Amino acid sequence: MARQLIECVPNFSEGRRPAVIDAIVAPFQNTPGCYLFDHRADADHNRLVVSLVGEPQPVQRALLAAARIAIEHIDMRTHRGGHPRIGAVDVIPFTPLKNIDMPACVALAREFGRRYQEETGVPVYFYEEAALRPERRRLEAVRKGQYEGLKEAIGRPQRHPDVGPPELHPRAGATVIGARRFLVAYNINLDTDDLAVAKKIAAALRASSGGLCHVKGIGLSLTDRKMVQVSLNIVDHEKNPLYRVQEMVRAEARRWGVHIVESEVYGMVPAAALLSSVQYYLQIAGFDPGQVIELRLLEMMGQRD
């Protein structure tokens, strides 16, 4: 079977103590088959965001090891920080990357959630695609009231966890686990300093005001550069590919006599999100990602492991 690849971006409630951060990150560095792409600790938020890619089994193994360390060293009763959180291990989202689809990733998240609760005693909520109750799809709904508020609220049936008894782990709180699509952060800069233009274009693009179903977006000023930016999150790059977003922004900008100066892909991006745009613009018929040497090589290395 072709090797499955997932992305996982666990968030831990520790952004200040380097020794604890290093200890949490260590299992991600040392587990074969789990690749640590990035980790960023923010002292103000008092939060650690880790970016992993790998096969489902080693990623889950590393997550459990890291969670044990986080739960041992983080005490939510005294934790303070600028970012909303309900637990020492706050959020664990799984994202399908390769040879695994969303239903399989949902199953994985739920299975992992049950095992995690069993092994740590920390109650679990499922969110996004893995949500068991529709009102829990949105992370904000699950985290409402944060650790401090949830301590009481968890006793009410509508706030009961999806796995585990209806009470917070005294030190570690609760954990939100789920499955979601890969989010591409895509910004487009325009040759005007008129913020209203960026806001109008963002409104035309985003789902919340009736635009593309899987795009979120806002307009921003880049004051130093005398430009404005349409700052977008593409939540499903298969259904709303980058080229379509680009051409929609271009067409909307034309209405105001404004042009695209440049765009920015912020952070990581799956190859498929770029290949769909190169196929569009170069009008490539019958393209197979296996024609890309590096993708083919990655596939072959996986099979030989």
Add this chain to the structure above:
Amino acid sequence: MARQLIECVPNFSEGRRPAVIDAIVAPFQNTPGCYLFDHRADADHNRLVVSLVGEPQPVQRALLAAARIAIEHIDMRTHRGGHPRIGAVDVIPFTPLKNIDMPACVALAREFGRRYQEETGVPVYFYEEAALRPERRRLEAVRKGQYEGLKEAIGRPQRHPDVGPPELHPRAGATVIGARRFLVAYNINLDTDDLAVAKKIAAALRASSGGLCHVKGIGLSLTDRKMVQVSLNIVDHEKNPLYRVQEMVRAEARRWGVHIVESEVYGMVPAAALLSSVQYYLQIAGFDPGQVIELRLLEMMGQRD
């Protein structure tokens, strides 16, 4: 040090006997660190073309093992086939892919050539970027007269091999070894059945008639589809990127009221050749290939080996 990757497309003078073909290919399948992408045997040409990717050391080790088998089983004195050739192991081109530049690939080709001659006794000519004499850059010049003609000609100083005594190996002939860039085969189909249009556009594009310095091209009829094709080889996709070729073809076609219907990337292509075009069309500023999950993963897997 980051892992070096090369491509190698050795050509063997055997396209008819399956058992010999399998034996030649086996070392490419069984050497760790050498990845066999493809092999195609052609009975008319009586020739085997193998496509490999991997690290320099294992690729060279597999090449020597395969060459020994080819030399043992192929007798050039009785070999017949439609494709020009001078040896049982006819041509071995090395192509830089990743973390290795052309001068390093030239050094590798020359070192390998010396070792190959020592171990097999087969005389070696260096061609393309690895040529030691300018007139030997072109493969056709080295192969002039083929095995049968070279038998005599090799005695003349201007046809002496670059490595080894001035006589063919009785059974295995001689081998041409070199370094060259990755060639991208790119075809563009137009909505006309007028072959003259495709020929004019190909002439505008190709180096031999004064177009882009690293492009070769011809015009072809696609009679069944009532279209014509500009069939191009992009010899240096960094200097002559795909998007520039596409836009030049589009602009030339416009002169004749003709449009691009579709294009085709034929065979393998390095990720960089596609990324440069997506950066152009999406106007992405400051893009780093390390942002592409799969490329980053490949790099990390290499470092951990």
